């Protein structure tokens with residue numbers, strides 16, 4: 001008991017920061033491996049670690065020796081077997097928007113314009129029953145997806161978006177990627193969802209939208225060529241028959257949550273500063 005009391009009394013600010021960093025790193029690793037084959041593996045490693053420690057405490061020398069050797073060989077085996085996953089995880093960290101341009105640079109009126117242009121384009125594609133697939137990059141960088149298409153880097157406008165999706169034009173197949181307030185690329189190939197729950201009447205356009213929303217935090221708008229219906233794929237879920245008002249609301253929420261996330265600290269600091277000045 002005294003041991004634990006001493007342990008807690010000796011915790012300082014440095015230890016708290018240390019623990020927060022470790023907890024955050026574990027949380028990030030968990031979200032990365034969740035629902036992948038690495039999730040089972042991590043559970044296995046935790047069981048092995050606990051068993052190794054327990055065998056040491058209980059002085060089960062032979063068991064402890066075997067578990068220790070298993071761990072040593074296991075680490076090397078892991079690096080070899082999970083080389084593709086490890087590569088992807090490192091690439092994911094490197095591609096993260098944390099290291100690139102910040103959303104903070106877009107003005108509020110520009111965001112409103114972008115949303116209106118996208119809403120107008122979606123409504124027009126829907127009315128004309130032209131198939132469309134528009135993906136919004138958020139925190140997960142979509143550089144790899146952009147590479148599969150043609151880079152455009154143009155201002156978002158409903159005219160350009162509609163033009164891209166006109167059938168039999170060079171870029172109409174595939175997805176448009178929007179980064180912040182720019183059309184980054186068109187004709188991009190997305191990973192297809194392997195979900196069994198998707199409605200059988202939906203084809204690859206909807207599967208592609210769902211796929212990118214499962215593999216990243218991107219949000220995708222799909223306009224069906226068959227029915228003209230607008231659907232939204234977000235965080236692995238497909239919402240069908242979205243009306244224009246709801247679409248606008250979803251886009252507003254997405255842009256404001258992205259901006260808030262990036263601006264959070266700066267805004268709070270700025271607001272506080274302004275308040276202090278006006279109080280003074």
Ligand SMILES: Nc1ncnc2c1ncn2[C@@H]1O[C@H](COP(=O)(O)OP(=O)(O)OP(=O)(O)O)[C@@H](O)[C@H]1O
Nearest residue numbers: 131173174189190202203204205206208224225226
């Ligand atoms: N992996 C992919 N990435 C991006 N776009 C894709 C991908 N696979 C298919 N598409 C797009 O989907 C189109 C085919 O749509 P398909 O008819 O199979 O889908 P759907 O979900 O039934 O949609 P719709 O209701 O518009 O017919 C392709 O021409 C292409 O533009």
